[in-house]
Amino acid sequence: MSMIAAFYSNKSILITGATGFLGKVLMEKLFRTSPHLKVIYILVRPKSGQTLQERVFQILNSKLFERVKEVCPNVHEKIRPISADLNQRDFAISKEDMQELLSCTNIVFHCAATVRFDAHLREAVQLNVTATQQLLLMASEMPKLEAFIHISTAFSNCNLSHIDEVIYPCPVEPRKIIDSMEWLDDSIIEEITPKLIGDRPNTYTYTKALGEVVVQQESGNLNVAIVRPSIVGATWQEPFPGWVDNLNGPSGLIIATGKGFLRSIKATPMAVADLIPVDTVVNLTIAVGWYTAVHRPKSTLIYHSTSGNLNPCNWYEMGLQVLATVEKIPFESAFRRPNADFTTNNFTTQYWNTVSHWAPAIIYDFYLRLTGRKPRMLKLMNRLLKTISMLEYFINHSWEWSTNNTEMLLSELSPEDQRVFNFDVRQLNWLEYIENYVLGVKKYLLKEDLAGIPKAKQHLKRLRNIHYLFNTALFLIIWRLLIARSQMARNIWFFIVSFCYKFISYFRASSTLKRRRGCLQHG
Numbered sequence: 099m100s101m102i103a104a105f106y107s108n109k110s111i112l113i114t115g116a117t118g119f120l121g122k123v124l125m126e127k128l129f130r131t132s133p134h135l136k137v138i139y140i141l142v143r144p145k146s147g148q149t150l151q152e153r154v155f156q157i158l159n160s161k162l163f164e165r166v167k168e169v170c171p172n173v174h175e176k177i178r179p180i181s182a183d184l185n186q187r188d189f190a191i192s193k194e195d196m197q198e199l200l201s202c203t204n205i206v207f208h209c210a211a212t213v214r215f216d217a218h219l220r221e222a223v224q225l226n227v228t229a230t231q232q233l234l235l236m237a238s239e240m241p242k243l244e245a246f247i248h249i250s251t252a253f254s255n256c257n258l259s260h261i262d263e264v265i266y267p268c269p270v271e272p273r274k275i276i277d278s279m280e281w282l283d284d285s286i287i288e289e290i291t292p293k294l295i296g297d298r299p300n301t302y303t304y305t306k307a308l309g310e311v312v313v314q315q316e317s318g319n320l321n322v323a324i325v326r327p328s329i330v331g332a333t334w335q336e337p338f339p340g341w342v343d344n345l346n347g348p349s350g351l352i353i354a355t356g357k358g359f360l361r362s363i364k365a366t367p368m369a370v371a372d373l374i375p376v377d378t379v380v381n382l383t384i385a386v387g388w389y390t391a392v393h394r395p396k397s398t399l400i401y402h403s404t405s406g407n408l409n410p411c412n413w414y415e416m417g418l419q420v421l422a423t424v425e426k427i428p429f430e431s432a433f434r435r436p437n438a439d440f441t442t443n444n445f446t447t448q449y450w451n452t453v454s455h456w457a458p459a460i461i462y463d464f465y466l467r468l469t470g471r472k473p474r475m476l477k478l479m480n481r482l483l484k485t486i487s488m489l490e491y492f493i494n495h496s497w498e499w500s501t502n503n504t505e506m507l508l509s510e511l512s513p514e515d516q517r518v519f520n521f522d523v524r525q526l527n528w529l530e531y532i533e534n535y536v537l538g539v540k541k542y543l544l545k546e547d548l549a550g551i552p553k554a555k556q557h558l559k560r561l562r563n564i565h566y567l568f569n570t571a572l573f574l575i576i577w578r579l580l581i582a583r584s585q586m587a588r589n590i591w592f593f594i595v596s597f598c599y600k601f602i603s604y605f606r607a608s609s610t611l612k613r614r615r616g617c618l619q620h621g
């Protein structure tokens with residue numbers, strides 16, 4: 099029997115960010131391994147014209163939750179959505195709901211955040227710092243609370259190259275930042291943002307670091323732990339391999355590569371690609387919840403959920419495997435044949451952007467105009483390049499994360515728990531994982547049917563022929579223009595033609611001679 103699964107039985111759990119990528123996998127695993135848990139409260143806001151109930155219904159009826167229903171048929175009765183907006187005072191939770199949350203919650207998993215790299219500092223502070231502070235305040239009024247688990251990111255201290263499982267101080271106190279957001283107007287905040295974030299690349303990593311300091315400063319007597327995942331990718335094993343449902347991290351770039359939009363990207367090929375499967379992060383998080391509640395460590399423990407120091411894979415290996423997979427299992431309606439490469443300096447990046455991204459987009463838009471359709475490729479390409487510029491920092495730097503606490507926790511688990519809540523990244527086979535990831539992107543993000551693979555292959559063949567035809571035509575046109583304008587090009591042309599002529603004549607003459615000799619010998 100799993101000790102961890104037994105621990106969560108009969109527990110009331112509060113999850114923020116349960117409608118997000120990580121939150122959904124966390125909820126799924128908790129229900130599947132501890133079907134006798136009492137209730138999971140989730141803080142949800144109405145969104146995209148959907149009510150709370152509709153959002154929950156959609157999640158429970160998704161492919162991700164298929165296995166849960168087998169072990170926990172009454173899952174819909176055990177999930178209690180609470181209307182909340184983490185940007186509002188007291189999260190805009192009704193008095194009755196708040197009362198129930200405060201009096202019943204045993205464990206809190208705080209996953210909600212804005213993960214956008216371009217978020218305005220005010221928005222990022224509100225969600226990643228102030229909301230964390232408010233949630234801790236709420237938690238301090240929960241008499242039955244056993245553990246508060248905060249999800250941060252391994253990149254919260256990405257300004258350092260070696261990162262330990264400790265909370266690093268921030269130059270400006272989070273409380274001062276929170277206060278200043280109250281009275282500074284947007285334009286002043288924009289002006290001071292670069293100074294505040296310093297050598298971090300964006301407001302996301304900066305505010306996640308502030309969030310950690312808030313956890314440290316405001317947790318009082320609570321049992322608190324922080325989990326820091328690196329780049330969270332599709333599921334490795336559970337509930338099935340390759341599940342993913344958003345474009346964050348590598349997923350969007352895998353699509354862009356497979357569809358032939360992305361042809362080059364600036365990267366350090368030998369830098370470690372610190373990806374971590376979402377189910378590995380979730381297993382660690384659940385184990386951390388158990389350990390924090392049962393063992394009550396004296397200080398706030400930080401757990402790195404990273405892969406680089408135990409089972410490294412670099413961007414080159416990852417890129418190659420992505421390309422190999424989309425060759426074997428192509429995506430439908432590709433724009434060009436998938437064939438990307440890494441660039442390593444600004445000059446080649448600009449060159450390949452012009453030749454491989456903008457030029458084909460402009461030509462395609464011209465074709466769309468000619469055929470009476472609305473041009474759209476250049477706009478799409480510019481958005482892709484903007485996205486890449488935001489992600490580039492993470493594929494051009496290397497980090498080393500120590501994982502002592504995570505390894506210690508693994509050793510504290512019984513063999514059964516190590517199996518059920520496996521977060522030992524040393525067992526991960528990268529090539530298999532990336533192949534399943536690409537397949538998952540095709541199935542769950544692009545919603546493409548595997549039956550369409552022969553047609554997709556046919557389409558790629560057509561694209562290859564168009565590519566050859568286009569290149570030949572382009573070469574001939576350029577050459578013709580050159581010959582018309584330059585004496586040197588003409589000389590080269592005559593030299594090549596006369597060389598070819600002589601070459602052919604020589605072979606003709608020697609083969610005639612051989613034939614005659616043969617006739618003479620036989621005759």
Ligand SMILES: CCCCCCCCCCCCCCCCCCCCCCCCCCCCCC(=O)SCCNC(=O)CCNC(=O)[C@H](O)C(C)(C)COP(=O)(O)OP(=O)(O)OC[C@H]1O[C@@H](n2cnc3c(N)ncnc32)[C@H](O)[C@@H]1OP(=O)(O)O
Nearest residue numbers: 213214215251345346347348350351417418438439485492
């Ligand atoms: C023999 C020699 C052979 C040599 C061969 C060598 C091999 C070479 C092969 C090279 C091939 C390359 C292969 C490729 C794949 C490999 C994988 C590389 C991946 C690297 C990824 C690194 C990633 C990152 C890091 C994260 C670190 C921190 C982790 C965290 O803690 S947080 C979680 C991560 N958060 C995010 O990822 C959020 C990022 N997104 C944003 O901030 C925003 O979305 C935005 C990028 C700023 C864009 O904002 P906008 O307002 O402009 O738009 P919006 O969000 O509404 O979206 C606009 C459209 O863009 C689409 N989109 C969104 N995100 C992405 C994305 N990540 N990638 C692509 N597209 C994206 C979105 O869908 C919208 O599209 P539309 O609906 O059509 O308009």
Ligand SMILES: NC(=O)C1=CN([C@@H]2O[C@H](COP(=O)(O)OP(=O)(O)OC[C@H]3O[C@@H](n4cnc5c(N)ncnc54)[C@H](OP(=O)(O)O)[C@@H]3O)[C@@H](O)[C@H]2O)C=CC1
Nearest residue numbers: 115116117118119120183184185209210211251327329330
């Ligand atoms: N994905 C990754 O690569 C990594 C993620 N992390 C961390 O993991 C955690 C989860 O990330 P992930 O699941 O990927 O992110 P998602 O963007 O998928 O999910 C974010 C969640 O936060 C909720 N949320 C956002 N704003 C509000 C609000 N105002 N009120 C209520 N809920 C809100 C979202 O709700 P809604 O559905 O309504 O938008 C959603 O459920 C975050 O803390 C992130 O920093 C750390 C490292 C890497």
